[in-house]
Amino acid sequence: MSSIELKNLVKKYGDGFPAVNDISLDIADGEFMILVGPSGCGKSTLLRMVVGLEDITSGELDINGKRVNDLAPRDRNLAMVFQNYALYPHLTVFENIAFPLRLAKGKHSDNEIKQKVNDAADMLELREHLERKPANLSGGQRQRVAMGRAIVREADAFLFDEPLSNLDAKLRGQMRTEIARMQRRLGVTTLYVTHDQTEAMTLGDRVAVLKKGVLQQCASPRELYEQPVNLFVAGFIGSPPMNFLPARVEGNTLKLPIADVELSGELAEKVKGKNAVIVGLRPEHIKDASLGDNISHGVPFKAVVDVTEWLGNEQYAYIPFDSDPSLQGTLEELDRDLDGEGMRTQMVVNLDSRSRVREGQEADLVFDPSFMHVFDPESGDCLTRDDDRAAEIARDNEEQRKAALERARTRESNAAAQSAEPRQAS
Template sequence: MAAITLDRIVKKYGDGFPAVNDVSLDIKDGEFVILVGPSGCGKSTLLRMIVGLEDITDGDLSIGGTRVNDKAPRDRNLAMVFQNYALYPHLSVFENIAFPLRLAKGKHSDDEVRRRVDEAADLLELRDHLERKPANLSGGQRQRVAMGRAIVRQADAFLFDEPLSNLDAKLRGQMRTEIARMQRRLGTTTVYVTHDQTEAMTLGDRVAVLRKGELQQVASPRELYEEPVNLFVAGFIGSPPMNFLPAQLEGTTLSLPFGAVEITPDVAERARGAEFLIAGLRPEHVEDSETLEGPRRDRGVTFDVDVDVTEWLGNELYAYVPFSPDERVAAKLAELDKELDGESMRHQMVVTLDARSRVRDGDRARLWFDPASLHLFDPSSGLSLTRDEDRAREIQVDSEAMRQQALERSRAHAEAVGQGAPA
């Protein structure tokens, strides 16, 4: 196990285009870090530079305190799970998993190889498939074999390159939990690349959001969700994504397409001078005022809207509310949508309502939200005007403490089982 430090990493291809630009990231020992972003943001390139399959144009990469820029992949002692699994089709599952051990010639006796492969197979429930060839396995089983090959070697760190993107939705959910369980149990430093924000939020101790090769924000999932630094991060994290609405500020009164709200003076101070603003409102922070009771209702504001379409999912209800922004905002929103791999054709606000809500297609509904949950962004820089640094720090300290606790628990558990803590 080891910490991985990226210091001002740059990757330029032949045409001088920086695929990864000036990325600095400290990955602590035993930490689960996610690299996330839309396609083409450089996350896979970054991972491949860590493992050594891509040359680093500029900057320093160290693993466990040693600079490894010029080391070959095999000398970095990292294990990687590829997007397409990259199993060896001519070898049985057993030999696939044993492959890294067999390569270290003379280091492991046959008995030891068998013992360690069996251990990995037990962990991944592959015992019954050891003699089969990869061609005869299902997608999920192949995925597990690829993971077995990674864990059998006791590498310093695990690297995952979109490992679940080839699985169907149900299996993806199961394997996601499996990966989280395995990482917690082994306590191995892990870097995981994905474009799926659900995977990012659920798996990561910390999530690094990348955009066009540049790091936007590295933070715990909670901080990303609650205190995003800019429009891009706010729009990327959350599902359904945050609604961006045009807003205009007069004094401390913010006018939105659906009405006006009062904001705190210090936010108004920061936003002063901007011709127009972009307000961010998460779908789940809006409620149907009919389904709300007493004190909570009084804290927020209500507004009447025309609901276009509704989708009832059993546990909640999505309602779509169309609006028309003015041209400057529309252009900015379209640009942002494109960056986030979106293809929305119309301007609409999505709200997630309680499943008990009686709002249906074409209704005029009275919705509710708490102005405190509103985010405000400066459209020219994209920066958040509502980010609370003190709160962000609190969340950071809190998440780190929780991570340490989880690690302690896994070590204690490992000792109790008598395997000894993973070295």
Template sequence: MTFLQLENIKKQFGELGVIKGVDISASKGEFVVFVGPSGCGKSTLLRMIAGLEDVSSGKVLIDEKDVTYEEPAKREVSMVFQSYALYPHMSVFDNMAFGLRMAKLSEEEIKRRVGDAARILQIEPLLERKPRALSGGQRQRVAIGRSIVRNPKIFLFDEPLSNLDAELRSQMRVEIAKLHRNLGATMVYVTHDQVEAMTLADRIVVLRAGLVEQIGSPTELYDRPANTFVAGFIGSPKMNFLAAKVEGADATSLRLSHPAFQGQSLVLSHPRSNTLRPGDIVTVGLRPEHIRIGTGHSMLNLTLDFAENLGGSTQVYARTPAEQVTIVVNGRPDVTQGETISADIDHAHIYLFTADGKAL
């Protein structure tokens, strides 16, 4: 059952269109992540769900009720911001209880709700502390707890981990995933970090310039990106793109050339290759983990720029005559800056796009 529905949502700031007609739905209990580069409109979209931004046109429905013009307090949503926004003079308990007291709940009910949230978030020993005595991760837990006590229909997260260091971010991703599993609540999460999107989401909404580029599970977006933008945004390190020329095409196969192919042709079995003609330019997509060095088979001829030793793996940065190429290698290959290296391509994992970026 659709629990959250956005129907042709648009947002104008004067003559500037920020959200340009977005349709998104979420089921009850689903974890949906909005992801995209800065300025794509993901936070604006979240704020329109919360009622913190007016909708220029379109509808917002929560639990089958049209809340497009409802006040934020009447939408039964709760939002966790990038900034913790805790009251510094109040204890953790009082910070979490503040909204409930404003709603005039009984102290007994407030104590029960705060206690339940503190137990879920494992912050019971912190209830008497002031925010200044908490770490960044603990403060974010309190901010999340302040949302939990309201028993909202939907949790909204606006880049809640951006202020944390790398280790804390990783820990908090796990905590938020566990929280979703324990509460079974509908959650909408905004981030520019595709790692957060991949690890947390049931479904990802990829946004660019106020429009939806693709919606799907993390696996769907990783394995079957709709275009080069999604292919380059989902995955770390990002996908490599090579501009290749069609040498031959028939109903079932495609033959491509590129200066880095060492005089060989890349032959692909491709049922849609009959839409292409010799001389056409296509984009070949190769994920860094699908390029292999030192296999004895060579398809790519590359010049090494730099190698990053990450311990168990190495990220190799190289180049063709026209493009940069990133390769992820297990272990520590013996390579030297400036040398020419040969690499092979995993033919089971080759992506193909038109010259204007659409997936073939």
């Protein structure tokens, strides 16, 4: 296992454009770190810089405290799992998994290779497929073979480059669980690139959000969701995404297209002097008032529903609203940054499945203003971010990570002791 430290890493190509721009990250021993962002944000380039497939223009990369900028990929002892699996079609599953062991000529005996491959195959439920060729496997099985090859190397860290993007939705869910279980069981430091925020939120101990080669925020999934630092992070994290509503500032009142919200205290001071701000509301924080759910100090409003989508356990309602020309440019630029298809002036509401609201009806809705995020339209900064609460979430997340890692190591130690007992008895 190992720690990985990125210090002000920069990657510039021939035209001088910084694909990766001054990124610093400290990845702890045994941590599962996710790199996430829209297409072209530099996440795969950064991963390839770590493994040694891309040169580092400037900055320093340390593994276990040792500078590795100039080391060849084979000398960094990192195992990479590629998007296209990179399996050898003429070799069996066994030989594909064993390949890195055979590459280290003379280091492992045939018995050791067989033992390591069989152990990895058992972990990944591949034992019955060891004599098959990759062409005869499903996409999920091929992904397991690629993971098995990484496991037997006993590398200092695993690097995954969008490993599940070629799988269908059901298989992606299954493989997410397997990768999480494997990472905890082995306790191996893992750096994982994805554009899928579901993978990022469910797998990562921490998630680094990138935009145009620049690190926006690195935090636990919960902190990113509850305490985003800016508009971009708030818009990228969450499904359905956060609603962004223009709001005029009139004294201590925010005039949203759907309702007026009275401000007090620190937030009232922060918006003083601004003509307008952008208000973020998560879809699940807007409720159907007719269901009788009591929201203390809630802001009620009525709105005509344009479209509804009922999914069994929940229901989405889409509500148009009037845009503000002075803020529309900011919102359209944000949408382009998020790979959107064009900013629609509509709000998404995640209603309880009990709701009987249907398209064309006027709905009685309510939201808790304490869940509201307020953003400066010029800088994009989140004015409602609570640094103390963010620090508390970070501490709790780190404690949980270490506890989960310790539980996994204890289980692994107990399993190894149990497997050794029969051999001793014989």
